[in-house]
Amino acid sequence: MVRRLRSTAFDPVTEESTAVTHPFLDLPPLSAAHFAAIEDRVARLLDTRQDVVIMQGEALLPLEGAIRATAGRGTVALNVITGPYGQTFGDWLRDCGATVYDLAVPFHTAVTAAQIRDAFAEHPEIDFVSLVHAEAATGNTNPVAEIGAAVREQGALFYLDAVASVGAEPVLPDAWGVDLCVIGAQKAMGGPAGVSAVSVSERAWARMAANPRAPRRSYLSLLDWKERWVDAGRKALLHAPAQLEMLALDACVERIEAEGLATVMSRHTSAAAATRAGALALGGGLEPYVHQATEAAPVATTLRAPSGVVASELVARALATDPTLPLASGGGALAKGMIRVNHYGPDATPDAVQASLAALGAALSEKGLAVNLEAGRRAAEGGWR
Ligand SMILES: *Cc1c(COP(=O)(O)O)cnc(C)c1O
Numbered sequence: 001m002v003r004r005l006r007s008t009a010f011d012p013v014t015e016e017s018t019a020v021t022h023p024f025l026d027l028p029p030l031s032a033a034h035f036a037a038i039e040d041r042v043a044r045l046l047d048t049r050q051d052v053v054i055m056q057g058e059a060l061l062p063l064e065g066a067i068r069a070t071a072g073r074g075t076v077a078l079n080v081i082t083g084p085y086g087q088t089f090g091d092w093l094r095d096c097g098a099t100v101y102d103l104a105v106p107f108h109t110a111v112t113a114a115q116i117r118d119a120f121a122e123h124p125e126i127d128f129v130s131l132v133h134a135e136a137a138t139g140n141t142n143p144v145a146e147i148g149a150a151v152r153e154q155g156a157l158f159y160l161d162a163v164a165s166v167g168a169e170p171v172l173p174d175a176w177g178v179d180l181c182v183i184g185a186q187k188a189m190g191g192p193a194g195v196s197a198v199s200v201s202e203r204a205w206a207r208m209a210a211n212p213r214a215p216r217r218s219y220l221s222l223l224d225w226k227e228r229w230v231d232a233g234r235k236a237l238l239h240a241p242a243q244l245e246m247l248a249l250d251a252c253v254e255r256i257e258a259e260g261l262a263t264v265m266s267r268h269t270s271a272a273a274a275t276r277a278g279a280l281a282l283g284g285g286l287e288p289y290v291h292q293a294t295e296a297a298p299v300a301t302t303l304r305a306p307s308g309v310v311a312s313e314l315v316a317r318a319l320a321t322d323p324t325l326p327l328a329s330g331g332g333a334l335a336k337g338m339i340r341v342n343h344y345g346p347d348a349t350p351d352a353v354q355a356s357l358a359a360l361g362a363a364l365s366e367k368g369l370a371v372n373l374e375a376g377r378r379a380a381e382g383g384w385r
Pocket residue numbers: 058059060085132134135136137161163164184186187193
């Protein structure tokens with residue numbers, strides 16, 4: 001919301017100032033009250049009564065900040081790996097001096113609450129659990145409600161990366177007992193990538209306060225925001241806020257409220273179901289990467305390239321026909337075999353799904369594989385609920 005344009009340009013000929021109406025520049029500083037109102041708006045989106053702290057950076061900032069604040073030498077962590085982010089969290093935890101037990105499950109599946117309980121039985125001293133809710137990079141989603149119940153029984157602190165799930169499926173930190181719930185706006189929320197948020201429970205604040213190695217007077221510090229912002233009544237900001245990103249975040253949550261969160265989530269669920277059904281009916285050897293539909297993330301659908309076909313080459317062919325399609329190949333070692341249909345945010349639409357399937361079908365056909373474009377189209381249409 002651009003309320004006021006302040007800046008003017010000076011014309012040396014007329015000696016008059018002329019108003020500049022650039023939409024991104026010349027913004028007044030974002031007030032503390034507006035900043036607090038955006039935090040409240042995000043808290044409503046998450047249906048949480050915990051403190052929501054907005055951090056001025058991509059989601060990796062609160063993801064790293066929350067681990068460094070709560071983990072230390074005495075921490076015994078269960079780090080669940082269902083994709084590339086879990087790997088990163090384990091590295092941070094070890095770097096903090098924590099004892100880390102990795103629980104890795106194959107990327108084509110999800111972790112179960114029973115597996116988490118088994119890990120607790122084996123290592124009763126576990127007092128921290130890190131988990132990624134949904135993985136856009138691998139296309140799976142984990143049953144956080146059930147896992148949260150197990151973590152509560154254990155009494156461990158529960159850290160959740162909900163960047164790829166928020167807006168695509170329910171994210172309920174209070175109901176699930178999540179102590180640190182990190183979100184970013186750049187996926188299903190259809191918002192900016194440069195600003196993110198974390199909801200923090202009282203237990204998590206206490207753990208940070210007791211951690212001598214928690215970052216303080218640092219850009220990574222959550223405690224700085226607790227002491228100088230939250231506890232001080234949210235009157236004065238710690239530094240000049242990133243106005244563009246904050247305004248974009250505000251606008252993006254406002255747009256979700258206008259459409260209705262349930263409707264936004266149902267667009268994502270439908271896009272995932274339609275992509276899965278369409279890809280199977282298309283043929284050509286294309287298969288859903290995540291075996292069980294119930295374990296497939298609504299935010300993005302991953303597909304396994306047919307044998308003999310390199311996923312990154314197939315995606316490049318498809319993108320050559322239309323570079324705006326939400327297609328990518330898997331990252332790193334997954335580039336050879338995995339195709340990602342990133343049907344999130346503005347791409348959670350029937351058109352984006354159909355166009356993606358049609359382009360993949362055409363690229364497969366070019367490779368000499370038998371595809372049925374019309375069957376794929378109809379299955380995707382029927383799969384959209
Ligand atoms: C996208 C995503 C992030 C944020 O990382 P970027 O790739 O920089 O957008 C963090 N966690 C998960 C699970 C994600 O899918």
